Amino acid sequence: MSDTATVRPLRAAEVTEWDLTADVVIAGYGIAGACAAIEAARAGADVLVLERTGGWGGAAALSGGYVYLGGGTGLQRALGFEDSPENMEKFLLAALGPGVDTAKIHDYCEGSVEHFDWLVEQGVPFKQEFWGEPGWEPPHDEGLMYSGGENAAPFNTIASPAPRGHLPQMQNKRTGLKGGGFMLMKPLSEVVESLGVRAEYDVRLQRLVVGDDDRVVGVAARRYGKPVLIRARRGVVLATGSFAYNEQMIENYAPRLIGRPGAAIEEHDGIGIRVAQALGADVAHMDATEVAFFGDPQLLARGILVNGRGQRYIAEDTYGGRIGQATLIQQENQAYLIIDEQSLEQGQGTETATPFFRQPPKWAAETVAELESDMGLPAGALQATVEVYNRHAADSADPLFGKKPQWVRPLGTPLAGFDLRGFTAGFTLGGLRTDLDSRVLHVSGEPIAGLYAAGRCTSGICAGGYVSGASLGDGSFYGRRAGIAAAANTAAAAPLMDSAAAPLIDSADQ
Numbered sequence: 001m002s003d004t005a006t007v008r009p010l011r012a013a014e015v016t017e018w019d020l021t022a023d024v025v026i027a028g029y030g031i032a033g034a035c036a037a038i039e040a041a042r043a044g045a046d047v048l049v050l051e052r053t054g055g056w057g058g059a060a061a062l063s064g065g066y067v068y069l070g071g072g073t074g075l076q077r078a079l080g081f082e083d084s085p086e087n088m089e090k091f092l093l094a095a096l097g098p099g100v101d102t103a104k105i106h107d108y109c110e111g112s113v114e115h116f117d118w119l120v121e122q123g124v125p126f127k128q129e130f131w132g133e134p135g136w137e138p139p140h141d142e143g144l145m146y147s148g149g150e151n152a153a154p155f156n157t158i159a160s161p162a163p164r165g166h167l168p169q170m171q172n173k174r175t176g177l178k179g180g181g182f183m184l185m186k187p188l189s190e191v192v193e194s195l196g197v198r199a200e201y202d203v204r205l206q207r208l209v210v211g212d213d214d215r216v217v218g219v220a221a222r223r224y225g226k227p228v229l230i231r232a233r234r235g236v237v238l239a240t241g242s243f244a245y246n247e248q249m250i251e252n253y254a255p256r257l258i259g260r261p262g263a264a265i266e267e268h269d270g271i272g273i274r275v276a277q278a279l280g281a282d283v284a285h286m287d288a289t290e291v292a293f294f295g296d297p298q299l300l301a302r303g304i305l306v307n308g309r310g311q312r313y314i315a316e317d318t319y320g321g322r323i324g325q326a327t328l329i330q331q332e333n334q335a336y337l338i339i340d341e342q343s344l345e346q347g348q349g350t351e352t353a354t355p356f357f358r359q360p361p362k363w364a365a366e367t368v369a370e371l372e373s374d375m376g377l378p379a380g381a382l383q384a385t386v387e388v389y390n391r392h393a394a395d396s397a398d399p400l401f402g403k404k405p406q407w408v409r410p411l412g413t414p415l416a417g418f419d420l421r422g423f424t425a426g427f428t429l430g431g432l433r434t435d436l437d438s439r440v441l442h443v444s445g446e447p448i449a450g451l452y453a454a455g456r457c458t459s460g461i462c463a464g465g466y467v468s469g470a471s472l473g474d475g476s477f478y479g480r481r482a483g484i485a486a487a488a489n490t491a492a493a494a495p496l497m498d499s500a501a502a503p504l505i506d507s508a509d510q
């Protein structure tokens with residue numbers, strides 16, 4: 001793990017020999033790094049990717065593969081769903097805020113159809129099939145799903161619901177073990193290779209190298225314990241992932257995730273953020289987190305979810321990540337699912353992609369009063385909740401939270417209670433503040449010359465809320481932008497070579 005001393009930038013004047021050189025140097029070979037590499041190479045730059053592990057992929061290759069796209073993508077249209085950039089923007093502004101980067105969200109929605117086409121052109125396969133059941137992911141290789149609560153309250157009254165979770169087709173998929181993320185990264189890495197991009201593995205970025213004018217001109221890394229100095233003629237792209245596995249940063253910025261990192265890899269230690277902060281980079285939304293909730297959505301939709309006081313707190317048919325955030329952040333991670341026998345049997349009889357989320361209930365009782373007492377809830381609390389729920393459910397209505405009528409039915413008896421306390425984990429969404437060209441912004445608001453970033457080391461389209469697919473979505477979208485912008489930074493090369501105090505002997509140029 002990095003400490004403040006080691007992340008301070010190294011002065012180029014102190015470099016006597018570069019081990020490697022490229023126009024554009026990218027740290028991290030996950031989704032953002034791969035997309036940056038493709039676009040930088042296509043723009044004519046000589047590109048080098050540095051990866052800390054022994055191969056490409058990162059968290060992206062292990063992921064479920066959701067890419068959040070919309071506005072009328074080819075897949076949405078083929079499956080009969082109407083959407084527009086304006087409709088998508090309305091939804092994202094409501095679902096990802098407060099405090100979202102409105103320019104980024106607008107830009108992302110406007111570019112979403114083109115970005116989908118681009119992924120398809122790179123060989124990422126999307127099957128023309130929709131999965132409409134509640135769930136984290138489709139159980140098979142379906143290509144499209146609701147992945148952010150678009151069709152649930154309160155968002156279904158704010159924007160016209162459209163599914164935007166685009167999933168690469170994966171044969172023999174096993175959710176959580178072997179998902180669509182691999183079929184996102186595999187074709188992308190093949191394109192990277194076909195473009196002649198060099199990749200160096202087991203190389204770990206530690207510091208940035210800056211010229212006398214503070215422009216970023218390279219990277220100081222380590223390989224097998226030995227220093228490696230890499231010169232970047234045009235720019236450095238940081239694409240090293242989140243800080244979910246940096247305990248100190250989690251304590252400082254997102255303490256609710258202490259002890260519960262999820263959907264991230266241990267290499268996500270915040271280094272990209274640290275080295276840029278050491279240059280004066282600004283950060284945003286460091287407290288924002290994705291939070292997964294390990295309850296089976298098929299059962300949640302059919303029951304009622306109550307907090308430690310026996311009170312409902314959310315529409316149970318919404319996106320699981322929204323339930324996770326509400327549970328962890330607003331309910332002290334206390335959640336119980338109450339469901340009657342009939343709904344339990346129905347829910348368990350339906351297909352789910354997350355069978356491992358199905359635990360046996362902890363309590364079973366003949367009446368609500370008995371269940372409430374067995375669960376140790378305050379006398380009358382759960383009874384009042386069920387009484388109010390059932391009163392309106394008789395009319396298929398949920399005036400408190402707006403659960404859709406298809407899931408609203410009075411709870412009967414006998415009942416089961418599931419103990420879902422502490423059933424959350426997540427990753428961080430905050431990071432470097434970047435502009436629409438993925439330039440890293442200094443605290444003064446100006447771009448830091450020669451420095452670009454994308455993926456979860458940046459603050460992307462999410463501020464507080466989350467939708468599944470936002471990370472692979474903004475990581476790939478702004479990864480491309482980073483590659484394009486860094487490759488275009490041709491003015492950078494000459495001044496460094498002229499102004500370096502010591503002659504820069506470049507082994508790659510010899």
Ligand SMILES: Cc1cc2nc3c(=O)[nH]c(=O)nc-3n(C[C@H](O)[C@H](O)[C@H](O)COP(=O)(O)OP(=O)(O)OC[C@H]3O[C@@H](n4cnc5c(N)ncnc54)[C@H](O)[C@@H]3O)c2cc1C
Pocket residue numbers: 027028029030031032033050051052053056057058059060061062063064065066067068176203204205206239240241242262263264265267268269271454455456457468469470471472473475
């Ligand atoms: C099981 C699982 C399911 C998920 N499902 C989804 C999903 O469906 N949709 C979605 O949007 N997101 C999902 N995510 C999250 C998503 O995968 C990540 O947020 C996303 O990959 C971040 O992109 P990135 O490019 O920033 O990081 P990564 O894709 O992780 O790439 C970062 C790379 O940088 C490397 N690196 C780190 N430090 C250094 C260093 N010092 N020097 C050099 N290289 C370094 C890492 O080894 C890694 O290869 C999931 C994650 C997991 C683990």
